[in-house]
Amino acid sequence: xxxxxxxxxxxxxxxxxxxxxxxxxxxxxxxxxxxxxxxxxxxxxxxxxxxxxxxxxxxxxxxxxxxxxxxxxxxxxxxxxxxxxxxxxxxxxxxxxxxxxxxxxxxxxxxxxxxxxxxxxxxxxxxxxxxxxxxxxxxxxxxxxxxxxxxxxxxxxxxxxxxxxxxxxxxxxxxxxxxxxxxxxxxxxxxxxxxxxxxxxxxxxxxxxxxxxxxxxxxxxxxxxxxxxxxxxxxxxxxxxxxxxxxxxxxxxxxxxxxxxxxxxxxxxxxxxxxxxxxxxxxxxxxxxxxxxxxxxxxxxx
Amino acid sequence: xxxxxxxxxxxxxxxxxxxxxxxxxxxxxxxxxxxxxxxxxxxxxxxxxxxxxxxxxxxxxxxxxxxxxxxxxxxxxxxxxxxxxxxxxxxxxxxxxxxxxxxxxxxxxxxxxxxxxxxxxxxxxxxxxxxxxxxxxxxxxxxxxxxxxxxxxxxxxxxxxxxxxxxxxxxxxxxxxxxxxxxxxxxxxxxxxxxxxxxxxxxxxxxxxxxxxxxxxxxxxxxxxxxxxxxxxxxxxxxxxxxxxxxxxxxx
Numbered sequence: 001x002x003x004x005x006x007x008x009x010x011x012x013x014x015x016x017x018x019x020x021x022x023x024x025x026x027x028x029x030x031x032x033x034x035x036x037x038x039x040x041x042x043x044x045x046x047x048x049x050x051x052x053x054x055x056x057x058x059x060x061x062x063x064x065x066x067x068x069x070x071x072x073x074x075x076x077x078x079x080x081x082x083x084x085x086x087x088x089x090x091x092x093x094x095x096x097x098x099x100x101x102x103x104x105x106x107x108x109x110x111x112x113x114x115x116x117x118x119x120x121x122x123x124x125x126x127x128x129x130x131x132x133x134x135x136x137x138x139x140x141x142x143x144x145x146x147x148x149x150x151x152x153x154x155x156x157x158x159x160x161x162x163x164x165x166x167x168x169x170x171x172x173x174x175x176x177x178x179x180x181x182x183x184x185x186x187x188x189x190x191x192x193x194x195x196x197x198x199x200x201x202x203x204x205x206x207x208x209x210x211x212x213x214x215x216x217x218x219x220x221x222x223x224x225x226x227x228x229x230x231x232x233x234x235x236x237x238x239x240x241x242x243x244x245x246x247x248x249x250x251x252x253x254x255x256x257x258x259x260x261x262x263x264x265x266x267x268x269x270x271x272x273x274x275x276x277x278x279x280x281x282x283x284x285x286x287x288x289x290x291x292x293x294x295x296x297x298x299x300x301x302x
Numbered sequence: 303x304x305x306x307x308x309x310x311x312x313x314x315x316x317x318x319x320x321x322x323x324x325x326x327x328x329x330x331x332x333x334x335x336x337x338x339x340x341x342x343x344x345x346x347x348x349x350x351x352x353x354x355x356x357x358x359x360x361x362x363x364x365x366x367x368x369x370x371x372x373x374x375x376x377x378x379x380x381x382x383x384x385x386x387x388x389x390x391x392x393x394x395x396x397x398x399x400x401x402x403x404x405x406x407x408x409x410x411x412x413x414x415x416x417x418x419x420x421x422x423x424x425x426x427x428x429x430x431x432x433x434x435x436x437x438x439x440x441x442x443x444x445x446x447x448x449x450x451x452x453x454x455x456x457x458x459x460x461x462x463x464x465x466x467x468x469x470x471x472x473x474x475x476x477x478x479x480x481x482x483x484x485x486x487x488x489x490x491x492x493x494x495x496x497x498x499x500x501x502x503x504x505x506x507x508x509x510x511x512x513x514x515x516x517x518x519x520x521x522x523x524x525x526x527x528x529x530x531x532x533x534x535x536x537x538x539x540x541x542x543x544x545x546x547x548x549x550x551x552x553x554x
Contacts, residue, residue: 023525024524025524026523026524026525030523055529057531058529061518063352063354070519075537219353267519270525271353271355
């Protein structure tokens with residue numbers, strides 16, 4: 001009998017290790033026509049900030065080889081709108097509801113965590129110190145150990161349920177940032193957010209994105225993400241949640257073998273809105289065929 | 303309800319040198335109800351360089367059949383136009399909100415190039431609703447005036463070509479029929495055309511709807527990539543609040 005449940009830290013057990021990545025799945029309800037959302041291990045909703053944000057000007061997206069660049073810039077209606085209007089619609093979905101939290105200053109992150117803490121169906125927050133598309137805050141917190149520690153420590157005081165810290169790959173040594181987050185009180189780390197990239201329209205001789213640079217996601221980044229997850233899994237003792245270019249169930253297994261306890265599927269949802277369910281089914285079959293009963297038995301062979 | 307559906311390519315026609323018309327038949331699922339102006343996110347098979355689906359307007363749909371009119375704009379749309387009868391195609395549909403279909407008075411449907419695609423179905427629906435409809439189709443040259451026969455069968459149809467090879471010689475926005483009285487305009491075409499039509503409609507206080515084609519990733523309102531800056535709500539998703547917008551909402 002295959003049991004896909006997994007503990008991702010802070011006492012939070014997911015029914016299976018497959019979650020959806022923030023910024024790619026809206027609030028979950030956008031996909032309700034396509035799948036039974038209650039089958040997901042978790043839904044990580046769009047990055048939420050203290051104040052509403054309009055995000056960056058259009059154009060915000062360009063397709064690239066096996067991937068895409070985006071520069072959305074954390075467009076969202078703010079935490080108050082979220083708790084009043086969106087939370088009531090999604091809080092009864094039988095899955096772990098995780099809110100991705102972003103901000104410019106430490107006080108912004110803390111403010112969002114405090115506002116969310118009254119809503120008990122939020123299972124966890126994911127502290128986003130890795131958004132490459134905002135001028136202030138975002139990734140700048142996640143590129144130094146001091147910055148990562150400062151945000152993590154402050155949010156820890158404001159949030160007593162599971163706290164995941166989402167890391168940027170745009171650093172020299174991601175293991176140092178992961179350790180800083182762990183030491184400052186993170187229950188888990190998730191990686192990778194997008195890689196900073198750029199694409200130029202050679203006909204128009206202009207960058208495709210209004211912001212010139214943007215975040216690269218999709219299958220193109222998967223091998224780099226797998227390598228980083230593998231490095232971090234050996235460097236920290238807290239659970240690692242892997243993401244970056246997962247396109248199917250086979251890729252989920254790859255991240256789990258690299259040391260991730262759970263995964264997030266992002267860009268692939270744009271290509272196949274049912275990819276999450278197919279990946280859960282694949283993982284179940286993969287385990288059953290090998291007579292593996294729990295995810296702790298799913299490890300890389302030496 | 304939005305769904306993911308597999309289709310058979312029943313017929314694949316090359317039109318005007320630069321366009322393809324795919325006639326699709328659902329394989330297993332029942333065709334959902336489709337409103338004029340809605341679109342599908344179309345998988346691109348057999349293409350090494352594309353990654354995402356392509357948002358394509360629905361040209362025609364009934365219970366058994368769905369047509370996609372595709373302009374060869376790049377590798378993805380080329381691969382779609384090159385599909386042959388017998389191929390399989392996966393679509394996510396129906397997406398977005400379409401044109402108003404309950405409109406009164408004299409209505410003008412204006413299409414430029416491949417922008418005529420959603421107007422075929424809109425014309426059919428408006429005629430079924432006993433609306434007084436006039437069509438104005440524009441293209442660069444005569445053989446790129448797409449589906450002209452089908453529009454002519456529906457009613458009064460005017461044509462403009464940039465090179466004068468058919469109908470009025472000049473941009474569709476300079477066609478003399480525009481001097482006549484219209485109560486409502488529905489428009490889809492290249493950006494400069496839609497901006498020019500918006501200016502005309504605003505000046506003459508004509509109620510007017512535009513179908514936008516901002517670059518999209520998800521098509522379901524999740525990624526927030528395709529936004530248009532609106533006067534009432536700021537950045538909104540073209541894939542869910544559009545692709546059809548009343549010009550009152552646009553900051554053009």
